[in-house]
Amino acid sequence: DQQVKQNSPSLSVQEGRISILNCDYTNSMFDYFLWYKKYPAEGPTFLISISSIKDKNEDGRFTVFLNKSAKHLSLHIVPSQPGDSAVYFCAAADSWGGGGSYIPTFGRGTSLIVHP
Amino acid sequence: SQTIHQWPATLVQPVGSPLSLECTVEGTSNPNLYWYRQAAGRGLQLLFYSVGIGQISSEVPQNLSASRPQDRQFILSSKKLLLSDSGFYLCAWSAGTGPREQYFGPGTRLTVT
Structure with a gap:
């Protein structure tokens, strides 16, 4: 049972336009949410996060709602820029639960392609 | 600054052979450490995590094991590889408390033939 779902496996966008990647979760204990960007044959890199006490967080061209x-x-x-072409993973965590363990749950990713 | 090293970058091993992947973290103390596997179209599957030396938790039953012999060293092992063990293996670390992000290593592409 997936607790974090990214229902769009891929998204294609024209350079200069807006890219919107979506993520749904089912566990109401999740209180911290993150987005990671992953290029092929590399490890994911942290992009932006948001705590459940907020509804928006912005960092340059990236905004999470x-x-x-x-x-x-x-x-x-x-x-959107061609260099943004990558797989984007959504993750969610119960940041204070688990007896000290911190185990984010990841979605399956959305592959974003930005065309020049 | 913190860095995470993972090796080897690629590995081709026959079925039934042993496996040892190593991950080390620099520039931080008492990190939480994680091993993930990424299979095609399956996202990131958590295999093991550790909150301290000698403390290993397994998320899924499998042919693999993990050990943490030192604070900043995390090892993924297998005594006998299966074809289904092929995949992209990622080590990650995070700070020890509170909401925080994870930092991933460059990954190891394992092909079992």
Whole structure:
């Protein structure tokens, strides 16, 4: 049973336009959410995060929105650039639970292709 | 600054052979350490995590084992590899408390033939 779902396996966007990547979760104990970017044959790199006490966090071209009532978050990339082409993973965690263990749950990823 | 090393980068091993992948972290103390496997179209599957030396938790039953002999060293092993062990293996670390991000190593591409 997937607790974190990225229902779009791929997304194609024109350079300069907005990319919107979506993520849904089911576990109401999750209170910290992260996005990672992964290029082929490399490890994921942390992109941006958001705590459940916020509904928006912005870092340059990247903005993450959190809708707790809908258990939904999204990553907006504006403007999209060809170098943004990668697989994006959404992750969620119960940051204070598990007796000290911190085990984020990852979605299966969305492959973003930005066309020049 | 913190860095994470993982080796080898690629590995081709026959079925039934042993495996040892090593991961080390520099620039931090008492990190949480993780081993993940990425199979095609399956996202990141957590295999093991460790909150301290000698403390290993396994998320899924499998043919693999992990050990943490030192604070910043994490080893993934197998006595006999199966074809299904092929995949991209990632080591990661995170700080020890509170909400935080993970930092991943470059990964090891394992092909079992």
